Amino acid sequence: MAARVGLTTERLVRAGAELADEVGFDQATVSALARRFDVKVASLYSHVKNSQDLKTKIALLALEELADRGATALAGRAGKDALTAFANVYRDYAREHPGRYAAAQFPLTPEAAAASAGSKHAQMMRAILRGYDLTEPDQTHTVRLLGSVFHGYVSLELAGGFSHSAPGSQETWSWILDRLDALLRGRLAP
Template sequence: MPRAGLTADRLARAGAELADEVGFEHVTVSALARRFDVTVPSLYSHVRGSHDLLTRVALLALGELADRADEALAGRAGKDALAALGDVHRDYARAHPGRYDAARYRLDPEAAAASAGVRLAQQMRAVLRGYDLDDPDQTHAVRLLGSTFHGFVSLELAGAFDHSEPSTQTSWDRIIDSLDLLLRSWT
């Protein structure tokens, strides 16, 4: 019988909190069992195992990120939309580093197709419509933006920029300016 108060959603939220505290790689069914002071087998009535738990945390993180991007992108276009989308990813990663890692967890095709990851890709394509790119070029540009945002954020979170000037914000602003220029002159 399921323990009162425990649900799959509650475990996913607790897993997301744990990811932010100790890192997504340390989110396990046994770690959550310790957190709730229950036995591991008692959680299997809510989640099927570690992959199911990690998938649920990833889906939660993707949903949160997409919701934030929806809000930030409303009424924006061009460079303003590009900067807003980049800032959403950067701010989310800084506020929720474990969840940010979870958002990149490899989902099975069915879960990925039903996830907010689809909405995130649509948001990025919506930003790119302001740059008048054809569909094949949009795919390349989506990959460029995703790689740039993730690369910068990952290095920043790892402290790679802590010991040099100028500030990371100055670099971030220059990156957004450069991406805008590149997208406006895409050939």
Template sequence: MVRVGLTPERLTLAGAEMADEAGFEQVTLSALARRFDVRVASLYSHVKNSHELRTRIALLALEELADLVAAAVAGRAGKDALIAFANAYRDYARAHPGRYDAARLRLDPQTAAASAGVRHAQMTRAILRGYDLTEPDQTHAVRMLGSVFHGYVSLEAAGGFSHTAVDAQESWAWTLESLDAMLRQRNTP
């Protein structure tokens, strides 16, 4: 018998909360069933399997993050947009570490194309228009920014910057200033 109140959306949100609390890798149908005090079998009428649940959490995270980034960059351009964009990513990763990890889940091409991941790429390219980059430099810059933001956030979350006297926020600001300077320099003859 299906427990009253369980829906795919409720299970997805509970899985996302669990990911933030215990880590995305710890989200399983068994753990979720324990959270709702139901048998695992009762979840199968709402989600096919653990992969579907993990995909749903990834899609939720991508959507949440895209909404936050869009709000942060609205009305901004150039360096201000770049900094707002980067800070929105970092803030989301700090507030929702499990969801942030979920947003990195590899999606099949059809699911990825229909996800908010497309909005992330569009927003990144919109910010880069302020730097007048042409192809292939724009694609290189999209990949570079994603790599730098994700790398920094991941290292910071793992405690990688806690072993020096220099504050991680100071290094973050320096990194963003350097990215802006490099992007502006790309079109200087």
């Protein structure tokens, strides 16, 4: 039955990612995907082993998409421009693709993590930090700090955490990026 509808692993993973964006990453299961394609669950098992495998494949897709956007955003930028561009990639991606963004946080096996675009994200973050002349261990601490701030803010914003008070979330986002830049340059205020 799967051959009749032209299913491939790539098509299923992309459909799973779309499903995750529509109904949430937790709801992106093999059963839900089978319903979407109007096929029996068993017909998908030649492409994905189970829902865990599907989620892993969606996570790998999301990490790759984020890495591609990050690389494009960083091209020709340094310092605060690079920091802001990279931060905005994460925020924009999360707003456009909330399920895929959640997938990018999915715990991967060591083998899947090694094959993922996760290392590209760390390399891009370290490239940004070269503009701030940080050495180890400060560089590693700062990669973790920035990742925590970006993810924390985006997660709270997606959950509606900033929608009921002033100033608006964009103003706060800009303020945070200004303060992070100042911190990285070794100053307390911009």
